[in-house]
Amino acid sequence: MTIRVMIPAHLRTIAKVSGEVELDVAAPVTIPAVLDALEARFPALQGTIRDHVTRVRRPFIRFFACSEDLSHDPPETVLPLPIQTGAEPFLIVGAIAGG
16 A cells, blocks of 8 residues: 655655655554655664664654544554545654643
């Protein structure tokens, strides 16, 4: 399945891309599957979104699908159908702290 992914501007710079990225992701389409495909296509992103060893999401990185924050969902959670069909992009967002 072709998944549309939006990554933060600083990661687009590292990956040397502009705008959305399209990735082929085999079912089941989960966050780890999307991240595996992203890192395979853009090796420079390895370790920027999740830890090299533990593969856990880095602090201040959030995952959104269909206006829902999926950052704390279990890794085996299948992404919503609009993400799987490419109707909606999967968003990787750099969170902002402070007040």
